Amino acid sequence: MNWLKNLVGRIYALYVLIIFIIFMLIFLLPMWLVSFYSLRIRLRKFVKLGRLWCRLMMPLIGCPVRTIGRENFGPGQAYIIVCNHNSFIDIPATYAGIPGTHKSLAKKEMVKTPIFGIMYKIGSVLVDRKDPASRKQSFVEMKEVLKNGIHMLLYPEGTRNKTGQPLKEFYDGAFSLAIDTQQPILxxxxxxxRKILPNDKPFFAWPHAVKMEFLPPVSTIGYDIEDVEELKAKVFKIMWDRYQEEEKS
Structure with missing residues (x-):
């Protein structure tokens, strides 16, 4: 029966793609219009539109998002949100679930994507990872985001986790940023x-509920740049243990 599941999965993937394109075209005009506002108002309105888009789309494609731990967001506090990265679906899932205004870090080449590139310009800090000057500038911009009371969403694994392990090794960036700004990590x-878009099957998707849990924040007060490895290991263990605990339940 594998052939039948593969066929259904590809039909469903086509359905998801069509729904995504329809929503993108619907939201393109209002998202373009908000680009004329001042930076802070522009981002706040953009995130509200993006959240509405994802909260409508995810249940429609059979992938509702359930969030736990919103109480861990303190009022008026900006966080560096670090999240595991399994699939492209992580992006709409986090937009649907993260409260408040936030930006993410995205590859600069994504701006070249037709239509969707406009949205990346507004909602992301862009970086060319191969260019040291671009990496340095993105760090400055992320600090400015946090200074303005806006959350910064980062995937510390860098790219999608295609291994069989809960997490890949973390990069230093998120933790260097947290120490430099003394902002808490969430x-x-x-x-x-990963079950919606399996890494080993091209153009295949399967409906599945998404669960996202915000864990208690980790303070960075008192850490200095020499403590990056210690902080990174601490957050890695927290996330690894919680992932394993959920998988066993």
């Missing part, structure tokens, strides 16, 4: 998105 674990 570890976040997401489940289910």
């Amino acid at each position: 570890p976040t674990v997401i489940w289910g998105t």
